[in-house]
Amino acid sequence: MSKKLFIKTWGCQMNVYDSARMADVLAPLGYRPVDEPDGADMVILNTCHIREKAADKVFSELGRLRILKDEKAEAQDGKMILAVAGCVAQAEGEEIVARAPYVDMVFGPQTYHTLPEMVAKASRAAGSVLNTDFPAESKFDFLPEEATSQGVSAFLAVQEGCDKFCTFCVVPYTRGSEFSRPADQILVEAKRLVAGGTREISLLGQNVNAWHGDGPDGSTWGLGRLIRELAEIDGLARIRYTTSHPRDMDDELIRAHADVPQLMPYLHLPVQSGSDRILAAMNRKHSADDYRRLVDRLRGVNPDLALSSDFIVGFPGESDADFAATLKLVTEVGYAQSYCFKYSPRPGTPAALESAQVPEDVKEARLQALQQLIGAQQVAFNQGFVGRTMPILFDRKGRRPGQLLGRSPWMQSVHAEANERLLNSIVEVRIDDARPNSLAGSVVTGDYASTAHNPVHALEARA
Ligand code: SAM
Ligand code: SF4
Secondary structure (H helix, E strand, C coil): CCEEEEEEECCCHHHHHHHHHHHHHHHHHCEEECCCCCCCCEEEEEECCCCCCHHHHHHHHHHHHHHHHHHHHHCCCCCCEEEEEHHHHHHHHHHHHHHCCCCCEEECCCCHHHHHHHHHHHHHCCCCEEECCCCCCCHHHCCCCCCCCCCCEEEEECEECCCCCCCCCCHHHHCCCCEECCHHHHHHHHHHHHHCCCCEEEEECCCHHHCEEECCCCCEEEHHHHHHHHHCCCCCCEEEEECCCHHHCCHHHHHHHHHCCCECCEEECCCECCCHHHHHHCCCCCCHHHHHHHHHHHHHHCCCCEEEEEEEECCCCCCHHHHHHHHHHHHHHCCCEEEEEECCCCCCCHHHHCCCCCCHHHHHHHHHHHHHHHHHHHHHHHHCCCCCEEEEEEEEECCCCCEEEEECCCCCEEEEECCHHHCCCEEEEEEEEECCCCEEEEECCCCCCCCCCCCHHHHHHHC
16 A cells, blocks of 8 residues: 655755655655655655754754644554654754654665665664664665656756865765766666656766766766766756866866757856955865856856856855955856855854854845845846747746746746647747746747647757
């Protein structure tokens, strides 16, 4: 009999990928994903520890779930297995077990391939099963094939962990050291995804461009070479990768942006700050000028390339002059969009121990100023597309009936009136209107409302 599995995911795309793989691991045990936790046989909270309040959110969610768990037990409707996974589990596993003993399983990002054993233990015994090891074996060698199609746009983890140790960041502690999956394993998974209907693959890693592996020819491949091989897969129309570290952008990867048409012209390349003093204190291992030069090289090979970045404001010791250097860098580079964060001291990281913490009101003012500048750049970037026609991968229904929603090559969200049969296809759309966070367009040819024939293939050929 099928059992109900509810997974709530916080944080990065890697967590979204991990949640899908947890569902794959649990599928042979009869678990099927559901959209609500009420009455579920298992609830997994897949957590993020990157900024503060993460643990607070987990504990308040657990409080609500405990009520559902008790109701299920009272109704004699079986046991709800309650689990906390991800980076909060890795960092604060013992505290979770102590504060919320009704939680049945607590496990980190590297051990979810052992879920069947953990479930067996949790079903038998009272008390929590805690598994926050960094096992010697790679979970990827044990994960089953995807239980269901991953959709037209899918994530594929190629690299995990981080050895960079930026002084603000918990990732090296929660995800462990850098690990690259073997090339042949990635190629097999990619081919399987495409055979299941995927047209766009986003390669994932905490430092995705640090990926390296032995190719089938015995030589060591970098990410650029891997992308070239993936581009050979028939039916794979779009390739993306995230998140990159500026230090790991090598020549081959830069060249791929020039001559691999499937590689989308959008790159998330976090710089964090425009001040060399702050970049050094962050242990980023690159200067602001290194970053400018890198951007110039990338735009030199592909003038169409759009960039996004992450920024931290209010890092310990950040002065007005340091922050002005960040605004200057942003003005010079010009971003299609970006993520701006107030520095959040993370337990166990070196920056959290710095005495020169920046007051909250200063952080807030800097955040507003940076967001305003980046917001204006985003509006200008989007406005530049009005009147242009571009290929859109429709991957969802829109909010209004008759509307589809998709992504442009530059990651913009685009909606258009379109026949539902165009869902999961790449279609030429003319952009009619630009808003800060989305574009509105019209499908360029044909009357799709009543077409008996499907013009998608012809359009895809042009995409
Ligand atoms: N590996 C990526 C890189 O090097 O840029 C990013 C990984 S992290 C999951 C995503 C973003 O969270 C970082 O780029 C950084 O801007 C932000 N972040 C990480 N730790 C933070 C902290 N303690 N406070 C505020 N933002 C933080
Ligand atoms: Fe965190 Fe820095 Fe590693 Fe990115 S490179 S995951 S910010 S330690």
